[in-house]
Amino acid sequence: MKAAPFRYHAPRTLAEALALLAGSDNARVLAGGQSLMPMLNMRVVAPDDLIDINGIEGLAYIREESGVAGDEIVIGAMTRQRELEFSPLVAARLPLMAEAIRYVGHRQTRNRGTIGGSLCQLDPSAELPTVAQAFDAVIVARSARGERRIAIADFPAGYMTPALAADEVLVELRFRPWSGLHGWAFIEYARRHGDFAVVSAAAMLALGADGSIARLSLTLGGVGAAPLRLAEIERTLTGKKPSTEAFAAACASAGNIDALEDPHYPKWYRQRLAVALSRRALVAALQRTTLQPATSP
Amino acid sequence: METRDIKLTVNGKAHACTVETRVNLADFLRHQLGLTGTHVGCEHGVCGACTVLVDGHSARACLMLAAQADGKNVVTVEGITPAGGLSPLQQSFWDKHGLQCGYCTPGVLISLTELLETNASPTEAEVREVLSGHLCRCTGYHNIVAAAMDAAEHLRVANSAAKGAALGPAKGAEK
Numbered sequence: 074m075k076a077a078p079f080r081y082h083a084p085r086t087l088a089e090a091l092a093l094l095a096g097s098d099n100a101r102v103l104a105g106g107q108s109l110m111p112m113l114n115m116r117v118v119a120p121d122d123l124i125d126i127n128g129i130e131g132l133a134y135i136r137e138e139s140g141v142a143g144d145e146i147v148i149g150a151m152t153r154q155r156e157l158e159f160s161p162l163v164a165a166r167l168p169l170m171a172e173a174i175r176y177v178g179h180r181q182t183r184n185r186g187t188i189g190g191s192l193c194q195l196d197p198s199a200e201l202p203t204v205a206q207a208f209d210a211v212i213v214a215r216s217a218r219g220e221r222r223i224a225i226a227d228f229p230a231g232y233m234t235p236a237l238a239a240d241e242v243l244v245e246l247r248f249r250p251w252s253g254l255h256g257w258a259f260i261e262y263a264r265r266h267g268d269f270a271v272v273s274a275a276a277m278l279a280l281g282a283d284g285s286i287a288r289l290s291l292t293l294g295g296v297g298a299a300p301l302r303l304a305e306i307e308r309t310l311t312g313k314k315p316s317t318e319a320f321a322a323a324c325a326s327a328g329n330i331d332a333l334e335d336p337h338y339p340k341w342y343r344q345r346l347a348v349a350l351s352r353r354a355l356v357a358a359l360q361r362t363t364l365q366p367a368t369s370p
Numbered sequence: 371m372e373t374r375d376i377k378l379t380v381n382g383k384a385h386a387c388t389v390e391t392r393v394n395l396a397d398f399l400r401h402q403l404g405l406t407g408t409h410v411g412c413e414h415g416v417c418g419a420c421t422v423l424v425d426g427h428s429a430r431a432c433l434m435l436a437a438q439a440d441g442k443n444v445v446t447v448e449g450i451t452p453a454g455g456l457s458p459l460q461q462s463f464w465d466k467h468g469l470q471c472g473y474c475t476p477g478v479l480i481s482l483t484e485l486l487e488t489n490a491s492p493t494e495a496e497v498r499e500v501l502s503g504h505l506c507r508c509t510g511y512h513n514i515v516a517a518a519m520d521a522a523e524h525l526r527v528a529n530s531a532a533k534g535a536a537l538g539p540a541k542g543a544e545k
Contacts, residue, residue, distance in 0.1 A: 074413040080372060081391035081437055110433040111414035114394070123391075127438060155427070179503030181481060182415060184427040185434070266502045 076113040079123045087244070090126055091217045095240040097122040102242055104151060104190035107182045126151065132189075132244060135160050146248045150189025154201075158183060166250040169207060169275055173200040173259040179267045189243045195233050197333060198270040198295030202229075204259070205246060206300040207275040207292040213245035214238075222247075229299030251288075255279035256361030258354045261294070262346055270295050271338055272346035276354035278315065280362050285314050291355065296332045296347050303327060303351060315359050317352075324352040376440035380405065381449030389436040396420040398436035399446060407447035407476050411505070418504035421477035422446050428484045428503075447476035450483050458528065459483060459521040468517030470508035478504050482518050490526055494519060 084090040094100055100122040103109055112118045126132065132151035137144055146166050148157070157163050157174050164171045177183055177191070177200050191201040192212065205212075205225045212223045214237055223236060230236040237243065251257075261273030273294035281287035289311050291303045309323045325348060332343035372391045377384070380403060389398055394413075399405045399422070411417035413432045420431040423445040450457055456464060459482060469475045478501065485492055485500045492500075497518045501511055 075397075076392040076394070078372065078392050081374065081435070083437070083440075106433050106435075106438075107415060107430075110394070110435075113392075114413050114432065125435075125438060179418075180484075180500055181418060181421050181428040181430060181503040182433075184424075185429050266499070 074114050076110075077116055077119040079113075079120050081123050081125065083125045083128050085128055085130075087126075087129055087132070087215065087242070088217075090124055090129060091215060091240065091242060093122065093124050094242065095217045097124075100124055100239075102126055102193070104193070105153065105185045105187040106190075107178065107186040108190065108194045108196070126242070133187075135162055137162060137166070143249060143252075146250055148188055148246045148248070150192075150243050150245060151187050152189075154178070154183035154186045154188065154191070155180075157188060167204075167208070167248055169257040169259055169277055170201075170204045170248075172257065173204045173273075173275065176200050176259070176261055176263075176267075176270065176273070188246060192228070192246065193235050193237070193243055195229055195235050195299060196269065197232065197298055197300070198273060200259070200261070200270070200273060200294065203273055203275050203292050203294035203300040205248075206302055207277060207290050208248045208250075209290075210249075211247040212243055213247065214241040215244045216241040220244075226302070232298040251277055251279060253279060254362055255288070256358040256363075258357035258361065260350055260354050260357065262350060272296055272343055272350055274347075274350035274354035276351070276358040278355065278358040278362060280315070286311050291351055293327065293330075293347055293351060296327075296330055296343055298333070301330065306351065310355075315355075317356055320352050320355040320359075324348050324355070327351045374437045374440075376437060378439045378441065379443045381445055387436075391435065391437050393436045394432050395422070395424075395434040395436050395439050395444070396431035398439070399431060399444070402436075405446050405448050407451075409473055409476055411473065416505065417474070418477045418481070419474050421480045421504070423449075423480055423484060426484070426487075428481045445480070447479055450479060458524045459486065459517075462517040462521035462524065463514075466513050466517040466520055468509065468513045474504055474506045478506070478514060482521070485518075486522055486525060490522065490529070492518070492522055 082093050099120050101120040103125040132149045134149040138147050154177050191199050210225045214221045257277045259275045261270035263270045275292040277290040279288040289307045293301045306323045327347040328344045332340050334340040373388050374391050375388050377386045396410050399408045409419040411419035415430045415433045421428050422431045424442050481500050497515050
């Protein structure tokens, strides 16, 4: 349980980090270390070069940017999970993330863990990739060759594999907050608080003037190889009057997802959780449509 | 063997050391500085036994490289223990039987120190949320929670007494 030897690099600038990354055949980028360090200790990974980006200034920030297409909340890759947890801007504009962050590990790991690290690790049941999927977030990646924006839908290249080139570093995430009357809910089932979720569900729901569903986002974590947007259920319910019965009928189809399975949780178990949690998340989001984000519980 | 020179503060004392780059902070504290109060349990961030304060925030020492502690201020269980005695939190663990084998205790004390520094009146739920990051196989946690609540109460009493004492002479000086 001791890491194999590696060459340790602690670059002070992003340019330096990108040059190191481009010059290595077998490198890993060390962010908060809450997933990579266990993998190093267990020798699941054994990179030749470990590029520690903790010493690079200017990669940790949460700010609002206004553009022609609307406001965006822009979060630097090295922003610690604890900063997200205590950020008034996140609480006010991305309340779904504020709710989900409490399920991420424990206080002791959130103090170090970063949002960029969570996204690159891309564990199928991790909360932050699920939230990014729910918001249709955009990922900004940088390499010595330049900058590239990747839609979250295109970001997972496979199980725990981000669609980043070997010389690219995730530097920023861009979220478009929902405005107007809407509700949100993040719920999950795990055996103990702080454990990886077996299945999680994230819902956001906006109502039109006539009380029908104007916009819907429904995402499941822990079911597919990467967080899964339930586009079919979103289409079925959009334009309809929201009700527990309508949600239950629409969410039944989540039971047909070709879910992950492992020795602890067979496919049918995750399918049943997928149905139950997506319905519950929608019901909870609907109840919140009358609340303002800033006064969320 | 690749090494790196680091400077850091541990429990208020400045150190300049040469560390092997693959060595984690917990092993560095134990083997190189001889601070064996920080325990190593699982070595993958789950058990919480190795929890220390890094720049005031609790962190798993097994999930940080010693090289990453360069320039940091680290506090271990030795650093929160007064010379020749127990801190109010440690006394509460004694009084409430908050430990049995004691293996997890250093990490638990560090996390509760962080909690009590930022929240003088935690609820039982808040204490349990913090404890969720620690595994204890002896106590069943109830006595740890009781100790934390007891310590919070003692610290509140001590702080208000200290404030009273501080106000006393100041008032006298005004006269």
